[in-house]
Amino acid sequence: MKAVRQDRRPMAGTASKMAAALALAACICAMPSLAYSQAANAPSEKIWNELKTDVFEDRTIQSDTGLIRIEAPKRAQDAALVPVDIFIDPAKFPGGIKSLTLIVDVNPSPVAATFQFGENSGVTHLSTRLRVDDYSYLRAIAETANGELHMAQTYVKASGGCSAPAVKNQDEANRTMGQMKLRQFAEQDSQTGKGRELQLMIRHPNNSGLQKDPLTQYFIPPHFIHKLSVSQDDRPILSMEGGISISEDPNFRFDYTPDGNGEIRVEAVDTDGKVFRDQWPLEAAGL
């Protein structure tokens, strides 16, 4: 199974290492592991201790600094669709944060996504939905402008989120793939109440590639959005390198600081090389 295309363009620094870890982990654990479901029923740092050097080498990762906070339900209602919220305290990072890495310890491909933020993007809150394969820590690691790493984690009880097929209505999913919807929330309606908010929704099965056809014994090939960028005109707000742990119909909600009246532009690329683009005028109501 090939969860990540080999022709990724090289990336600088941490991001490329994360991509490598993502690809590596996906290959190692292509077979859904039963050992996990039997072993990982109690919170354990064991997987993380092995994983963190793959992703961050020997860099220092600070915990409980208050810079970053992560929230998710203690028990997932649907392991293929686990809502997760990450909050960044703007008072604690005057220089802004450069990137954010989301990790699901036990997933076959633990690095769920890496987000890069544009300068002065003003993102202090980001929510998305994840597949979680078993009882696991979810971790968010922020990299500040001066290169510090700050981590927060939360524990979620879930099972089968990666190998469970999320698509409930396959014909509809095939027909609507690539459609996007953008909602714009005014400051007072945003989750933090501090900035304007965007909710970006993309129709895509985001197949994990971990579903095996019991009749043919073949894995159904992975097919997911692996690159995403959101900008206002040409000014980047955020971009994402994603893996198979982002749920079907990827959904991102985040606050940001607009600059002028330029339109919101989105481009997404999936592992088949299909490019999806859309744009929306900035809503006056959101001003």
Add this chain to the structure above:
Amino acid sequence: MVRGMAFDTSRRQVVKGFACLGIGATLPLCCGGTWIQAVAAESFTLTEIVDGVHVFTGANELMNEANHGAICNLGIVIGDDAVAVIDSGGSIVEAGAFLAAIRGITDKPIRYLVNTHMHPDHIFGNAVFRDAGATLIGHRNLPRALAARGEFYLRSYRNQIGATLMKGVEIIAPTMLITDRQELDLGGRKIELRAWKPAHTDNDLTVFDPATQTLFAGDLVFLEHLPTLDGSLLGWLGQMDELAAIKAAHVVPGHGTAPASWPQALQPQRHYFEALARDLRKAIEDGTPLAEAVGTAASSARSDWQLFDEYNERNATAAYAELEWE
């Protein structure tokens, strides 16, 4: 009350699986010996609800080792020449007891096994009826759905109901596929199969017996047991009138009391779905995030259902993700 069709209880024939253990024991089963089989058989009762239509009523529970996975309703329709079985049950143990009970009623060949949809409680017993010579029938989408989910079902249910009860369970896709409507001839009695658009799942199939005006609705109809959503809320709501238009006198729902009067049996679930859709549409409109919205959606319907806490938030999660695209 059931319209049009009176149930003469004195005429009802009740067949218990344990009466037929001798037959059951000769089945080519590999499921943990005769003890567990006997336990399953003792609790397996087929009731003749109308002429030639026999029904087993599942427990309103999650599948587990103690209930042998026997949580959904199963049925048979007997013609002059052959028998059609509707769903095979949630384990080989249950399916074995089911087959034994059928053999206590008739020795006509079991020509067809109809799978109403993909869920394990309805299909895990398929191997027993394949081995008994039945042709497996399903919705045209069922093989695709089983290809995507089968492996996951086998693995996750091993955790839930235990390896012993999973013994012999195979994912077997139907070979005869229904795209729209089709009749099955059982000899002097024809039953009508109908494939539906996505609702409970994207592979729902119903069986109608015109002779007795009996509708086997599969999981398109739930009573008492909270409906579970694994397809499309809008699709289910959108087909409710079409379902109601079926000229049945009574229904065997996928879960809950069987038989029940038709189309009144649709009312409780329609009420639940409408409450769920209304609450979630408001939350989405207000910008209330998913995690927060699913905690309270449809809570006004909580006292109407069993297993509400087990399934409602999951239904709400799926429904929210569907409705936010409206």
